[in-house]
Amino acid sequence: MRFKLHKNIILIVLVMLSMQGKAQVHTMYYLPVPQAHRLNPATQPGCDFFLGLPVGSSVYIETYNNSISFDDLFWRDPESNLIIHPLHPSQNPEDLLAKFSKENTFATNAYINLLSFGFRVRSLYFTFNATSRLDESFSFPGDLMQFLIRGNSNGETFDLSAFGINSTEYIEYAVGVSRQFGDQLTVGIKPKLLTGVGTLNSRNNNISLYTSYEEWILNSQMEISMSLPGVSYPLNENGGLDLEGEFLVDSSISNPSKWQTLLMGNLGFGIDLGAHYRPIDELELSLSVLNLGYIKWKNYVHNATLDGSFTFDGVEVSINDTSTNFLNNITDTILASLDFTGNSNAFKTFLSPSIYVGGRYFITHKLDVGGLTRIDFTPAGTQASLILMANWRPISMVGLSASYRPFGGTHQTFGLGASLRLGPVNLYVVSDYVPTSYKMVNNFPVPSSQKYFNLRAGLNLVFGCNERKKLMKDKPMYYIDEY
Amino acid sequence: MKISRILTFLAIVIMIVSCVKDEFNFDDLSKEVRLEREIAMPLIKGELVFEDINNESWDSLIITGGDTIKLYLIDEIEQTDTLPLGELIENLDLEYINLHHSFTNMFPVGVDVHLYLHDSIAGQNIDTIYLSQNHNEILLPPAEVDEDGLVIEELVQLREGVVEFDDEALDNLMERTTHIVFIINVPPTSGLVKILDHYLLSLKLGIEGKGAYTTTLDSNN
Numbered sequence: 001m002r003f004k005l006h007k008n009i010i011l012i013v014l015v016m017l018s019m020q021g022k023a024q025v026h027t028m029y030y031l032p033v034p035q036a037h038r039l040n041p042a043t044q045p046g047c048d049f050f051l052g053l054p055v056g057s058s059v060y061i062e063t064y065n066n067s068i069s070f071d072d073l074f075w076r077d078p079e080s081n082l083i084i085h086p087l088h089p090s091q092n093p094e095d096l097l098a099k100f101s102k103e104n105t106f107a108t109n110a111y112i113n114l115l116s117f118g119f120r121v122r123s124l125y126f127t128f129n130a131t132s133r134l135d136e137s138f139s140f141p142g143d144l145m146q147f148l149i150r151g152n153s154n155g156e157t158f159d160l161s162a163f164g165i166n167s168t169e170y171i172e173y174a175v176g177v178s179r180q181f182g183d184q185l186t187v188g189i190k191p192k193l194l195t196g197v198g199t200l201n202s203r204n205n206n207i208s209l210y211t212s213y214e215e216w217i218l219n220s221q222m223e224i225s226m227s228l229p230g231v232s233y234p235l236n237e238n239g240g241l242d243l244e245g246e247f248l249v250d251s252s253i254s255n256p257s258k259w260q261t262l263l264m265g266n267l268g269f270g271i272d273l274g275a276h277y278r279p280i281d282e283l284e285l286s287l288s289v290l291n292l293g294y295i296k297w298k299n300y301v302h303n304a305t306l307d308g309s310f311t312f313d314g315v316e317v318s319i320n321d322t323s324t325n326f327l328n329n330i331t332d333t334i335l336a337s338l339d340f341t342g343n344s345n346a347f348k349t350f351l352s353p354s355i356y357v358g359g360r361y362f363i364t365h366k367l368d369v370g371g372l373t374r375i376d377f378t379p380a381g382t383q384a385s386l387i388l389m390a391n392w393r394p395i396s397m398v399g400l401s402a403s404y405r406p407f408g409g410t411h412q413t414f415g416l417g418a419s420l421r422l423g424p425v426n427l428y429v430v431s432d433y434v435p436t437s438y439k440m441v442n443n444f445p446v447p448s449s450q451k452y453f454n455l456r457a458g459l460n461l462v463f464g465c466n467e468r469k470k471l472m473k474d475k476p477m478y479y480i481d482e483y
Numbered sequence: 484m485k486i487s488r489i490l491t492f493l494a495i496v497i498m499i500v501s502c503v504k505d506e507f508n509f510d511d512l513s514k515e516v517r518l519e520r521e522i523a524m525p526l527i528k529g530e531l532v533f534e535d536i537n538n539e540s541w542d543s544l545i546i547t548g549g550d551t552i553k554l555y556l557i558d559e560i561e562q563t564d565t566l567p568l569g570e571l572i573e574n575l576d577l578e579y580i581n582l583h584h585s586f587t588n589m590f591p592v593g594v595d596v597h598l599y600l601h602d603s604i605a606g607q608n609i610d611t612i613y614l615s616q617n618h619n620e621i622l623l624p625p626a627e628v629d630e631d632g633l634v635i636e637e638l639v640q641l642r643e644g645v646v647e648f649d650d651e652a653l654d655n656l657m658e659r660t661t662h663i664v665f666i667i668n669v670p671p672t673s674g675l676v677k678i679l680d681h682y683l684l685s686l687k688l689g690i691e692g693k694g695a696y697t698t699t700l701d702s703n704n
Binding site for chain 1: 505506507508509511512513515516517518519520521522523524525526527528529581583687688689690691693697
């Protein structure tokens with residue numbers, strides 16, 4: 001049995017679900033929680049065993065855009081005491097347009113832990129985690145906003161190449177092992193099996209629009225690769241997408257046996273690498289390389305290529321045709337000119353790797369300060385940032401971390417993390433973007449100047465955390481009160 | 484331990500409260516919107532053969548292959564097309580509009596083109612926009628013919644021009660116009676002309692303008 005699913009609904013859902021963000025909460029790098037091994041596979045949790053139950057043990061959400069915040073859209077006019085917006089008659093829309101860059105991205109990432117555990121065997125520490133990961137991003141060009149708000153003048157060209165969508169959902173099964181070599185060096189490796197659920201990715205976009213009173217010329221090159229579970233694509237005679245056709249969804253996709261086939265059809269592999277080195281007792285240097293890998297998509301695959309030029313030089317009129325509908329004619333003409341070619345070949349998508357290089361200096365065994373350099377390789381380009389950090393463990397059951405990113409203009413952020421251990425229960429919450437100002441909007445606090453938000457929180461069951469007991473058991477003549 | 488938890492909780496509450504800058508209630512949101520935009524775009528294009536202009540079927544008389552049709556042109560021939568503006572023009576404050584036009588007339592008769600700004604409520608034309616520079620002259624003169632009365636096609640030229648709407652026309656357009664009536668007019672002509680089946684009148688219109696759109700968003704919109 002099959003039913004029709006409107007193509008616009010698919011598109012909207014995919015856009016809403018989209019991402020490719022920074023996807024890790026760096027404030028957790030030195031926080032004493034088991035999940036810290038996700039940022040450096042060499043990190044060995046302080047407890048000999050931990051268990052992360054489904055969903056509740058670790059939930060990570062991140063959303064950001066690089067263009068506007070609430071404060072850019074709404075503010076109070078001191079004269080009228082009304083809340084106004086950039087398109088209010090008293091405002092200059094150019095002020096709003098200045099907020100948009102050449103490429104503007106809206107992204108959402110959500111990771112949910114399905115199961116995780118880890119245990120120590122002498123100098124080795126093994127971890128396992130299964131995580132559902134959803135990464136989505138949608139980008140649009142600043143010139144689009146210019147076109148929509150300010151309009152177009154004669155002879156003007158708009159660069160629309162920044163249009164793009166990257167949306168991928170997959171499940172990650174990771175087995176990590178970390179080993180201590182003496183007192184100074186710890187290295188870790190975490191190979192990962194990836195099973196893709198669905199993806200929609202655009203790339204190699206080169207789109208421009210020339211406008212004049214004589215003609216509009218749209219040049220567009222774009223490649224879109226997609227693997228949407230259960231979706232049959234409407235194709236034209238060239239094997240390309242037929243935008244006039246219907247996307248069909250196979251309702252049998254909900255059958256569990258079908259899902260097993262689906263998940264094993266889109267396989268990928270990844271790896272994380274890391275190391276900690278302590279040349280002296282007071283200093284620890286760290287390096288980690290995360291998310292090297294790819295997924296090969298084979299199920300319900302389609303690769304669409306748009307390569308064409310469309311010139312609009314007026315709606316064709318017939319003097320005796322009284323049914324002329326200007327807008328419909330334009331729409332029909334544009335749709336008719338979007339000629340896709342395509343194929344159903346398997347394709348690969350690559351993870352967005354990150355590199356962390358950092359170090360911390362132990363002022364006391366309970367307090368350390370340091371810095372972290374983070375380099376993210378995203379489809380939008382390479383982004384590097386410097387993060388200052390402080391970590392405090394006032395008692396063995398409590399860990400607090402703070403981070404501050406001092407450079408980067410709007411990227412200045414202040415992060416906080418806290419970990420609390422009560423018996424076998426370890427609670428933690430951490431965010432890189434703690435708001436520094438709020439507006440009460442309809443009695444609800446809104447971090448009005450924020451463009452970024454991320455949060456990781458969860459609950460672990462931990463055992464074998466009493467360092468004093470362990471040390472007394474192993475070497476009763478020597479004890480360091482460190483977690 | 485309990486004390487530290489209480490202190491942490493209090494610290495978070497104090498931090499949030501101390502950082503609150505303002506209180507918003509969206510009932511106070513101004514719903515006035517003003518959007519100032521430029522636009523330059525082609526509007527329409529077309530190629531009209533004799534039947535189009537005369538609004539009658541002459542298929543039986545048009546002979547392909549270069550044969551000619553001989554017509555006595557006595558009555559005025561006029562064809563119109565109407566563009567309803569609907570709500571497009573409402574709330575619009577136009578700064579300027581330039582109407583760019585280009586024509587090719589292969590007919591051995593003159594053709595005039597102009598626009599009526601029509602008020603359908605009052606049932607009258609409130610202004611006439613002439614595309615010709617001189618209102619007393621027709622826009623497109625007859626194509627030149629040879630000694631046999633056939634159009635010398637290599638001499639047929641593209642004629643381009645621009646009409647700038649003056650303040651009065653802009654006011655009429657914004658305040659009362661509900662429809663723009665497009666008129667192609669072949670004035671009364673005496674005598675005999677020869678028309679081949681491939682003769683045509685090509686036309687192309689585009690606009691260049693700037694204006695501001697002002698409206699109020701209410702809960703019903």
